Amino acid sequence: xxxxxxxxxxxxxxxxxNYTIYCNYSTTSDRLYWYRQDPGKSLExxxxxLSNGAVKQEGRLMASLDTKARLSTLHITAAVHDLSATYxxxxxxxxxxxxxxxxxxxxxxxxx
Amino acid sequence: xxxVTQTPSHQVTQMGQEVILRCVPISxxxxxxxxxxxxxxxxxxxxxxxxxxxxxxxxxxxxQFSVERPDGSNFTLKIRSTKLEDSAMYFCASSRDRVxxxxxxxxxxxxxxxx
Numbered sequence: 001x002x003x004x005x006x007x008x009x010x011x012x013x014x015x016x017x018n019y020t021i022y023c024n025y026s027t028t029s030d031r032l033y034w035y036r037q038d039p040g041k042s043l044e045x046x047x048x049x050l051s052n053g054a055v056k057q058e059g060r061l062m063a064s065l066d067t068k069a070r071l072s073t074l075h076i077t078a079a080v081h082d083l084s085a086t087y088x089x090x091x092x093x094x095x096x097x098x099x100x101x102x103x104x105x106x107x108x109x110x111x112x
Numbered sequence: 113x114x115x116v117t118q119t120p121s122h123q124v125t126q127m128g129q130e131v132i133l134r135c136v137p138i139s140x141x142x143x144x145x146x147x148x149x150x151x152x153x154x155x156x157x158x159x160x161x162x163x164x165x166x167x168x169x170x171x172x173x174x175x176q177f178s179v180e181r182p183d184g185s186n187f188t189l190k191i192r193s194t195k196l197e198d199s200a201m202y203f204c205a206s207s208r209d210r211v212x213x214x215x216x217x218x219x220x221x222x223x224x225x226x227x
Contacts, residue, residue, distance in 0.1 A: 031213035042203065043155070045215040088155065092213070097168040098143060099157040100216060 002027045004091050006103035014111050016078050021106045023072040023089035032065050032072045033090045033100065043088065047074075079110045114138040116219035118204050124225045125194055133189045133222045135204030144187045145205040145216060146179065148172070155203065161187065191224075199226045 003026040013019050023032070030051055035043040047056045049065035049072060056063050060083065062075045072089055086107045090100040117136045125131045137144050146158040159169040161179055178190045187206075191198055201223050205216040 033213075033215055035218075042220045043218040045217065048213055048215050050213045090155075098160055098207075099145070099168050099170070100147075100155075101157070102147075102155040104154050 002029075002091060002093060002101045004089060004101050004103040006087075006089060006106050008106060009104060010107050010109075012109045012111060013076075013079050015080055018078065019076050021074040021076070021087055021108075023074070023103050025070050025072075025089075025091045025101070025103075027070075027091075027093055027095065028067075029070075029091050029093040030065075030067045031092050032063075033092075034063050034072070034074055035088045035090060035102075037086045037088060037105075039086075046087075074106075076108075079108075081110045081112055084108055084110045114217075116204055116206055116217050118202075118219035118222050120222060121220065122223045122225070124227060127196055127226050128193050131191050131194055131224065133191075133202050133204075133224070135187045135189070135219055136185050137187055137204065137206030138208075138217055139185070141206035141208050141217070143167075143207045143209065143216075144179075144181070145207075146189045147203045147205060147218075148200040149203065149221075150200045158189070158202075194224075194226045196226050199224060 005024045032049040034047040047063040052067040054065045060077045065072045086105045089103040144161040149155045159173045160167045201221045203221045204219045207214045207216045
């Protein structure tokens with residue numbers, strides 16, 4: 001089974017600081033997705049990364065993909081309280097059909 | 113922006129009863145999915161559906177589960193005889209296709225509570 005690990009699981013950071021969330025996965029894939037989930041809510045698509053070296057940015061969030069290392073990062077710049085949420089990465093692979101395998105999630109709390 | 117809609121938002125059911133969760137995928141999407149998320153845990157794949165048949169299913173999706181597209185818009189998940197451990201948030205998702213990594217769009221979920 002394709003395994004997807006995220007770290008850290010919990011992250012508490014002050015407003016204005018920078019931090020990176022890591023997502024490692026266990027099989028060959030060049031498709032990586034980042035989602036945000038607010039408490040009790042659905043998953044909102046943030047980024048779709050489709051090739052080695054792909055980098056995408058939206059506001060204070062930037063995601064990148066290194067398929068050789070099987071690693072994606074979600075970098076937070078100058079965090080604000082509105083970014084508090086749980087962030088999930090997900091992977092799919094031609095070898096495993098079109099199901100998404102989700103990471104364990106990173107619960108981010110930004111403290112004023 | 114088009115959305116995936118799910119009903120009900122919360123379902124409370126006695127153990128052993130049947131439950132049907134309903135979803136209306138985005139209208140021009142061809143692939144449909146069910147996932148579940150036990151409280152505080154990660155999202156787990158249950159089943160994917162394309163062209164009126166199951167394309168993949170996980171080990172969780174045993175004989176107690178079934179999916180159906182009864183008409184052109186609804187996509188349902190049925191649990192025949194619910195167990196306590198079926199209590200979770202169930203998410204429906206859809207995607208336009210599976211070429212070049214289309215994101216899956218998720219509904220707001222149905223919280224299923226088994227008593």
